[in-house]
Amino acid sequence: MTAAVMTDRPAAYTPSANYQLSAAGLLHSEWTKLWSLRSTWIVLLCAALFGAGIGVATAATYSEGLGGIMNALDYTLFGVSLSAAFIAVLGVLTVTGEYSTGSIRSTMSAAPKRLGVLWAKAFVFAAVVAVLYAAVVFATFFVTQGLLSGTDLGGMSLSDDGVMRVLLGHVASTVYLGLLGVGIGAILRNSAGGIGFYVGAIMVLPNLATLLPWSWVADVVPYTPGNVAGTLTMLDTAGASLSLGASWLWMGVWLAIAFGLAGVLLKRRDV
Template sequence: MTAATMTDSPAIFTPRSEYKLSGIGLLRSEWTKFWSLRSSWIVLLCAAVFAAGIGLAVAATYSNVGDQGSIPADLRAEAALGTTMFGVALSSMFVAVLGVLAITGEYSTGSIRSTMSAAPKRLSVLWAKAAVFGAVVIVMYTAMVFVTFFAANALLSGTDLAGVSLGDENVVRALFGYVAMVAYLGLLGLGIGAILRNSAGSIGFYVGVIMILPNLATLLPWNWVSDVVPYTPGNVVNSIAYIDTSGLDLSYGESWLWMGIWLLVTYGLAAFMLKRRDV
């Protein structure tokens, strides 16, 4: 008597099409995860209060340098934006930290395994996280920047920085430049988090290497260092928030170009490492 042999190969389970995770479903998943975390609410609230609060406080306590109207219109607009939007640039640190936590939090808790099991195409998870995070930051900061602009203008009424309007040349471009600056730095933080996968290490790398090290490097006695520093990831955003970029190291277009290059490098490396690692 011979043992029966199985000639048919085992069937491969294929999920029904209605159960497959779509791009929209992945975006909804990341949206839900983002807003279900208490850290998202706390950090965004801190960023908004910090950015708007500093701008309004400075505008409310501003003392005239000269008589009203004594500053030329082009210089007045630049000075007014630089004064009232100072907090927006500083608040980018909050957003960058939130970008790091948006992805490293899943690695620290181990929930990233569930995410990758539900979405086997790993790169789509990275793109969905970046898309949701970027959209939230852009919408929030667009509203906050313009509200701060109008409120600060009202507080500056009667001073030598009064009279700046959205109709002035390149004012709207500069305001959106502040929004783009914060969004870029936040996405850069998320990309670094995707590469290092550790909250403390990613935040330390962002603060130490991206923000502080290039500025300290200018103290070195080598002329080429000063030529390179404007092209570092944390400094390429400087030009897009100015009304007049003629005297800056990078032009408006060059600033946008290098922002794109650094994001491409960061997310390219993150995507490569995401494909190569086990989880």
């Protein structure tokens, strides 16, 4: 009798390959999770309003005197560069939000290999940011250059040399910083810690380091994660510390380090 009862018991559950999410399923899952969070809408709205708002406000209130000193593109798009901090914070929250609620356990149960979840999060996040910031950057450009067209600073057009490269560079640099936030969030798995690390180590520390009395610090700072994308947003790159090629190379290096470490820890640590 005992043997019969034991035989009839269901075996311990083992996830079947038939019930594991495919790559398309992971992407759909991450898309749903990203847009179901209220923080996604709030942060993206703040980033768009902040980036475009500063540019439009500065162009609308411009007074004569800067013509020949700086170009109209750099003058109106610096708000877009500042708003990238919102995107980096959202990148952190995209990962750490699941750890704070414990829903990461369900995610990893559906994708036991784990790494697919990280790549899906990164891909969906990058795609959303790229589309949003392309709209923000180009809308800001057209509005602000129209406002400046009658001033001594002069408006610029897409056909001007280097303009398209700079506009796309703003989009690329924002996507890069956002993905850096995703990597940091996956490494630290804590919202406050991830945001604090990004603000302190990525944004603030390199700038404070230039105050140190060592000459070699100034040579190192351009290669720090938060600064390597700067050349992409410059119309005149003659005085840039890094060339355009070097900027792309170091962006790839830092993302490889961040996601490589995140992937290793994701595989080794308990959920």
